[in-house]
Amino acid sequence: MASRTLTGTGATPRSGLGTVVWYDPGITLPDADESVDVDAERDRFADAVETARAELESERDATAERVGEEEAAIFDAHIQFLEDPTIADAVETSIEEGRPATRAVDDAFGSHIEQFEGMEGRMAERADDLRDVRDRLLRLLTGGERVNLADLPEGSVVLAERLTPSDTAQLDPDTVAGFATVTGGRTSHAAIFARSLALPAVVGLGEGLNDIADGAEVIVDGDAGELLVDPDDAEREAARADEGAAVVEEVVETADGRGMEVAANVGRPEELEPAAGRGADGVGLYRTEFLFLDRQSPPEEDEQYEAVKDALDTFPDGRVVVRTLDVGGDKQIPYLDLPEEENPFLGERGIRRSLDPDSELFHTQLRALLRAAADGAGELNVMFPLVATVEELEASIEAVEDAAADLNDRGVDYERPSLGVMVETPSAVFMADEFAERVDFLSIGTNDLTQYVMAADRESEHVGHLHDPTHPGVVRAIARTVEQAHENDAWVGMCGEMAGNPDVTELLIGLGLDELSMSAVTVPDVKVAVEATEYSSARERAEDALRVATRSELHETIQ
Amino acid sequence: MSRERTVEIVPEAGLHARPAALFVETVTDHEADVEAGPPDGDLVPAQSMIAVTSLGVGQGDELRLVADGPDAESVLDELERILTTPEDELEA
Numbered sequence: 001m002a003s004r005t006l007t008g009t010g011a012t013p014r015s016g017l018g019t020v021v022w023y024d025p026g027i028t029l030p031d032a033d034e035s036v037d038v039d040a041e042r043d044r045f046a047d048a049v050e051t052a053r054a055e056l057e058s059e060r061d062a063t064a065e066r067v068g069e070e071e072a073a074i075f076d077a078h079i080q081f082l083e084d085p086t087i088a089d090a091v092e093t094s095i096e097e098g099r100p101a102t103r104a105v106d107d108a109f110g111s112h113i114e115q116f117e118g119m120e121g122r123m124a125e126r127a128d129d130l131r132d133v134r135d136r137l138l139r140l141l142t143g144g145e146r147v148n149l150a151d152l153p154e155g156s157v158v159l160a161e162r163l164t165p166s167d168t169a170q171l172d173p174d175t176v177a178g179f180a181t182v183t184g185g186r187t188s189h190a191a192i193f194a195r196s197l198a199l200p201a202v203v204g205l206g207e208g209l210n211d212i213a214d215g216a217e218v219i220v221d222g223d224a225g226e227l228l229v230d231p232d233d234a235e236r237e238a239a240r241a242d243e244g245a246a247v248v249e250e251v252v253e254t255a256d257g258r259g260m261e262v263a264a265n266v267g268r269p270e271e272l273e274p275a276a277g278r279g280a281d282g283v284g285l286y287r288t289e290f291l292f293l294d295r296q297s298p299p300e301e302d303e304q305y306e307a308v309k310d311a312l313d314t315f316p317d318g319r320v321v322v323r324t325l326d327v328g329g330d331k332q333i334p335y336l337d338l339p340e341e342e343n344p345f346l347g348e349r350g351i352r353r354s355l356d357p358d359s360e361l362f363h364t365q366l367r368a369l370l371r372a373a374a375d376g377a378g379e380l381n382v383m384f385p386l387v388a389t390v391e392e393l394e395a396s397i398e399a400v401e402d403a404a405a406d407l408n409d410r411g412v413d414y415e416r417p418s419l420g421v422m423v424e425t426p427s428a429v430f431m432a433d434e435f436a437e438r439v440d441f442l443s444i445g446t447n448d449l450t451q452y453v454m455a456a457d458r459e460s461e462h463v464g465h466l467h468d469p470t471h472p473g474v475v476r477a478i479a480r481t482v483e484q485a486h487e488n489d490a491w492v493g494m495c496g497e498m499a500g501n502p503d504v505t506e507l508l509i510g511l512g513l514d515e516l517s518m519s520a521v522t523v524p525d526v527k528v529a530v531e532a533t534e535y536s537s538a539r540e541r542a543e544d545a546l547r548v549a550t551r552s553e554l555h556e557t558i559q
Numbered sequence: 560m561s562r563e564r565t566v567e568i569v570p571e572a573g574l575h576a577r578p579a580a581l582f583v584e585t586v587t588d589h590e591a592d593v594e595a596g597p598p599d600g601d602l603v604p605a606q607s608m609i610a611v612t613s614l615g616v617g618q619g620d621e622l623r624l625v626a627d628g629p630d631a632e633s634v635l636d637e638l639e640r641i642l643t644t645p646e647d648e649l650e651a
Contacts, residue, residue, distance in 0.1 A: 073580070077575075077579060080580045084608045084609050112609050126612050295619045296617075296618075310647070
């Protein structure tokens with residue numbers, strides 16, 4: 001056991017082992033009653049603003065180059081905060097009243113930071129932006145040396161109260177083993193940056209983090225959301241094994257030549273480029289819900305078309321599997337007026353809503369998809385979520401035909417994409433042959449399938465242990481689905497979390513899956529696992545795994 | 560003379576980050592005083608990033624713009640373009 005474990009929020013599902021380097025911008029403000037030369041302080045402030053602007057511009061360009069345009073945009077926002085006339089006026093007044101420029105800057109930003117801190121979500125993150133700009137100015141005014149995050153010794157784990165966007169942008173994932181912060185949540189800038197760079201990170205660890213000294217050995221476990229201090233040998237070994245494989249760009253095959261497509265699950269457009277950068281062959285699950293969130297009315301056809309076309313253009317030689325709108329269950333969208341149900345996971349969700357009452361939305365989405373299929377570079381595949389009956393599937397296919405007819409009447413270019421069913425319900429497992437006869441592919445969503453096969457909610461503290469796809473009941477359901485798909489000439493993929501676990505890659509290859517789709521972070525690990533596997537022996541192991549009766553026997557079989 | 564217009568916000572992020580930065584920069588580059596706010600609420604100075612951001616304007620919301628000065632018409636045209644262009648098509 002480690003001597004100490006702190007718990008926070010994991011930002012990246014990855015572990016890193018290293019030596020603590022505390023990052024402290026170290027700004028000490030001079031005493032308030034120090035007498036000042038008003039003109040000199042005014043000049044100092046003007047110089048600091050000018051230098052800060054130059055720094056921000058160069059960091060913006062460097063970030064655009066290293067991370068992406070999307071992430072670089074934050075620096076444009078910082079430039080505007082820096083030059084905000086409200087701040088300039090407040091600082092000017094304060095200096096005239098005899099305060100030093102440092103105090104004036106601290107005061108001018110302070111009230112606005114508080115104002116944003118009191119707000120929710122996205123607005124609260126603006127407080128981070130303002131702090132970042134303020135600290136930059138104070139550092140320049142106090143002549144403080146900037147801690148060089150870009151030049152840390154290899155194997156450093158950076159600990160900080162918080163990391164600003166400009167801090168994280170400097171971290172080099174090849175030398176830094178990870179970072180951990182006192183504050184921050186999953187959607188903070190630092191966490192998002194960490195995910196784009198596949199850098200192990202845990203945020204929001206709380207004040208306890210301050211007790212960890214420089215030079216301590218720690219493991220940042222982004223999977224569990226923990227920081228382990230002074231880990232023992234076994235923990236070190238486990239963390240080293242998890243440091244991750246190098247990116248493999250090519251499509252991989254097993255040692256004896258059976259191909260396996262390794263794709264990424266994507267939930268937002270800004271995840272597309274990083275997924276390609278991690279070596280994903282395509283997208284195995286593109287969740288379209290993001291297009292419908294954080295707004296007051298559904299997106300128009302053109303907006304949806306553009307989003308899907310972008311995804312297809314990011315993977316010109318690959319396949320992109322788009323799931324049609326999947327709301328209900330725990331996914332709420334205010335303007336869709338979802339019913340309050342006793343048990344939403346067994347209620348109106350997925351394709352059930354798309355056929356009625358959201359049929360209009362469904363048709364708009366299908367038209368957008370058919371147009372994108374014609375214009376995008378990659379190969380579009382469309383799948384329907386939570387299908388339980390052949391009637392639902394046939395109605396969905398008919399809706400695709402209706403969309404094609406509409407576009408034909410409009411004289412717009414379109415193409416029919418390959419169609420598939422997401423296998424999440426026990427009924428879909430038993431009906432897999434009927435489904436596969438009617439579509440081109442099946443994709444097994446193991447998170448929901450496990451929940452429904454085991455009748456266990458993974459969030460439940462009492463039965464959460466039943467929510468494990470390596471229970472023989474779930475493995476047999478997967479095997480049956482694959483077999484029925486292949487007998488009916490459909491390919492079959494998997495897009496649940498199980499697909500991204502390299503410990504079960506051999507089992508999944510042995511069961512006959514044609515595609516595995518996962519969080520982009522684990523794509524390189526799974527590609528390496530595929531290349532290390534012999535299909536012939538994987539096949540035998542899978543057959544053994546289908547004969548065992550308990551989860552522990554299954555684990556023994558696949559070890 | 561004073562001109563005014565109400566625009567529905569298209570960028571996914573609303574008036575935050577890149578669109579907000581471009582919005583404020585555009586106001587600063589024109590010879591006009593511009594104020595912005597909800598259609599039926601108080602207006603704030605549009606050359607202040609802090610003020611503009613604290614409006615909390617999201618995608619699909621309406622924003623009222625009032626401009627006064629020699630560039631009033633052209634600044635409103637430019638701001639409308641920024642507010643009605645999806646973020647990934649925005650040119651700085």
